[in-house]
Amino acid sequence: MAYLTAKARKFPVSRLKAFASERTAGTELLFNDAKVKVEVPDGRSWNGVDFGLFSAGASMSLQWAPVAVESGTVVVDNSSAFRMDNNVPLVVPEVNPHAIFDNNGSPYKLISNPNCSTIQMVVALKPLHDEFKIRKIIVSTYQSVTGKGKKGLEALESEMRNEPQASFTHFKPIAYNIVPQVDAFLENGYTKEEMKMVNETRKIFEDDSISVSPTTVRVPVYGGHSESIYVEFEKNVDIKKVMLLLHSFPGLIVQDDPSSQIYPVPIDCYGKDEVFVGRVRMDLEHPKAINMWVVADNLRKGAATNAVQILEKIIEKVNS
Numbered sequence: 001m002a003y004l005t006a007k008a009r010k011f012p013v014s015r016l017k018a019f020a021s022e023r024t025a026g027t028e029l030l031f032n033d034a035k036v037k038v039e040v041p042d043g044r045s046w047n048g049v050d051f052g053l054f055s056a057g058a059s060m061s062l063q064w065a066p067v068a069v070e071s072g073t074v075v076v077d078n079s080s081a082f083r084m085d086n087n088v089p090l091v092v093p094e095v096n097p098h099a100i101f102d103n104n105g106s107p108y109k110l111i112s113n114p115n116c117s118t119i120q121m122v123v124a125l126k127p128l129h130d131e132f133k134i135r136k137i138i139v140s141t142y143q144s145v146t147g148k149g150k151k152g153l154e155a156l157e158s159e160m161r162n163e164p165q166a167s168f169t170h171f172k173p174i175a176y177n178i179v180p181q182v183d184a185f186l187e188n189g190y191t192k193e194e195m196k197m198v199n200e201t202r203k204i205f206e207d208d209s210i211s212v213s214p215t216t217v218r219v220p221v222y223g224g225h226s227e228s229i230y231v232e233f234e235k236n237v238d239i240k241k242v243m244l245l246l247h248s249f250p251g252l253i254v255q256d257d258p259s260s261q262i263y264p265v266p267i268d269c270y271g272k273d274e275v276f277v278g279r280v281r282m283d284l285e286h287p288k289a290i291n292m293w294v295v296a297d298n299l300r301k302g303a304a305t306n307a308v309q310i311l312e313k314i315i316e317k318v319n320s
């Protein structure tokens, strides 16, 4: 997905190498009309490579990202391996682009891409946080089966065809159902996905005092993740100002005219790089709180697009 997004965004690539495990090695990708054979990496694979986009799970990243960094490659890692490492920045380019660079203005050699459900939430909240300062977030997610990759999608499709399942990829049947569990439960009763939303939001906003109360839910949808977000601020909010801020924030598209049934839905956001916001309204009682609905394609802005945008920021700086 990352190389397709790089191609769609016309990222300047002179040579592309593709690496994967034995299972995928030998297959071919088409990039700019040239065939690229997928290889199993070795210690020399990253020699002469400027940028590495890693998206093969935490264990592959833990094994190979240090090797790539040692070879001088700038790595953007889409796994959870380094996200909460204090020495590794966690970056959403619309929100904390400064974190890509060290005090000398050089990019860090290893940069983490946040989890998809965090990315779309912090993009929607950033302009409001800058103006009103967030105190508390209560978020419920409606996450696409594509969050579990190809196998998540195939599980939905085979269940819809009524094929018998040995075990359920989404913990319970997902066809004609919803499942209030994304990833494994931790001892505190929250899932790993939920704690990612808590910890990553605080790291990206550089504010551990923000309270985040998440419930993450899998729904039988492909095309994107949706989120219902209640957010409480330190200052009183003015809804007109909220709308102005959302409208003028890069990377956000406001679709909000309930009287004409205009609000974001995953089908419309599929394949898009932006985050979509609608149903923005004051809380019924709290003068410092609003509710909003946020949708994004989890495979694009939630993963590949965000990674490529980090590289774009680096190129922009080098060329400036």
Ligand code: 2RA
Pocket (backbone or CB within 6 Å): 115, 116, 117, 143, 144, 146, 147, 148, 182, 183, 193
């Ligand atoms: C999911 N957020 O939707 C995860 C993928 N990283 O399952």
